[in-house]
Amino acid sequence: METSLYLPVKAFLEAAGYDVKGEIGGCDLVGITEGETPVVVVCELKLSFNLELILQAVDRAAISDEVWIAARVSAKGRGREADKRYRDLCRRMGIGMLGVSDAGDVSIIVSSISPMPRTNPKRRSRLVREHQRRRGDPVTGGSTRVPQMTAYRQRALLCAAALQQGLARPRDMKALASDAGTILRGNVYGWFEKLGKGVYALTPEGEAALLRWPQTVSIAEGSSGTSDAANPSQPGPVNPGA
Numbered sequence: 001m002e003t004s005l006y007l008p009v010k011a012f013l014e015a016a017g018y019d020v021k022g023e024i025g026g027c028d029l030v031g032i033t034e035g036e037t038p039v040v041v042v043c044e045l046k047l048s049f050n051l052e053l054i055l056q057a058v059d060r061a062a063i064s065d066e067v068w069i070a071a072r073v074s075a076k077g078r079g080r081e082a083d084k085r086y087r088d089l090c091r092r093m094g095i096g097m098l099g100v101s102d103a104g105d106v107s108i109i110v111s112s113i114s115p116m117p118r119t120n121p122k123r124r125s126r127l128v129r130e131h132q133r134r135r136g137d138p139v140t141g142g143s144t145r146v147p148q149m150t151a152y153r154q155r156a157l158l159c160a161a162a163l164q165q166g167l168a169r170p171r172d173m174k175a176l177a178s179d180a181g182t183i184l185r186g187n188v189y190g191w192f193e194k195l196g197k198g199v200y201a202l203t204p205e206g207e208a209a210l211l212r213w214p215q216t217v218s219i220a221e222g223s224s225g226t227s228d229a230a231n232p233s234q235p236g237p238v239n240p241g242a
Contacts, residue, residue: 002028002045002142005100009043009070010141012098012106021134022141023148025127027060029141032131040128041112043068043098045142049080057095062120063127066112070098073107081109149213156183160191161215163202170198176217 009029010020018031018041029043042064044056049071061067069090073081080086081099087110090097096112133151147153155177162173162180170181177183184192184200191206202210 002047003140005045005047005070005072006141008100008104008106009045009098010137013041013043019131021131021137021139023139023143024130024134025063025123027127027141030064030127030131032128038128039066040064040124041066041068042127043070043141045069046071048072048074049086049097054089054093054095057090058093061094063124066096067094068096068098068112070100070106073099073101075102152183153189155179156189156191157209157213157215158217159183160202160206160210161217163192163200163206164210165217168195168199168201170200 006022006029010022013020013029013031016031017033018039019034020029020031022029024030027042028045031041031043033039040063042057042060044053044060044067046053046069049069053069053071057067057069071079071081073079081097087097090110091113094113095110097109099107099109101107130151134149135151135154138149138154158176159170159173159180162176167173170184173180184194189205189209191203191209193201193203195201
């Protein structure tokens with residue numbers, strides 16, 4: 001599976017100075033540098049190099065400063081990575097190629113060069129914002145057919161955990177999620193039930209979500225009145241069988 005390539009490529013990009021997280025904005029990996037003007041690198045994973053991988057990279061080029069494709073290299077040297085035409089196409093389009101060996105070693109086959117200005121700043125900004133708001137790296141890049149642990153879902157889980165521990169009003173949860181009121185009113189996942197003006201409770205669906213993605217928060221954190229989360233625990237891994 002593509003997920004087997006995630007950790008080697010993640011380590012490779014982190015060694016190059018990027019903070020890397022998986023499955024953001026439909027991208028398998030997104031790496032961002034620190035600073036007011038971060039450099040954004042996107043990498044797409046496949047078990048082998050093919051045309052679909054290049055097409056994905058072309059789409060990602062509109063939202064990143066560098067775009068890479070990564071795939072398992074053929075042990076017999078007969079894969080697309082050995083095809084000069086494939087490498088030349090990537091080179092001409094500014095798409096970098098990374099090869100991953102069976103042992104997990106990552107090598108640069110073609111360097112990433114940006115030959116043209118990026119054209120979709122709104123999509124790029126969305127990508128950066130989601131990366132920065134997501135706590136930790138809760139999703140393995142290349143995952144499919146499972147719920148994605150977005151920053152919004154993480155904050156909704158914190159609200160659910162606060163309700164479970166006795167906090168019933170959005171204003172008491174702002175230390176955990178500054179937009180708690182919006183999350184509870186929106187009720188995107190069906191986890192919350194409004195009992196009265198500004199008072200909410202957890203639904204059975206919300207209880208089930210906390211069993212799937214346990215959270216550790218304290219009432220003191222939720223009711224402190226500050227605007228930033230006080231280091232709540234990371235969501236548990238997604239369980240495809242749940």
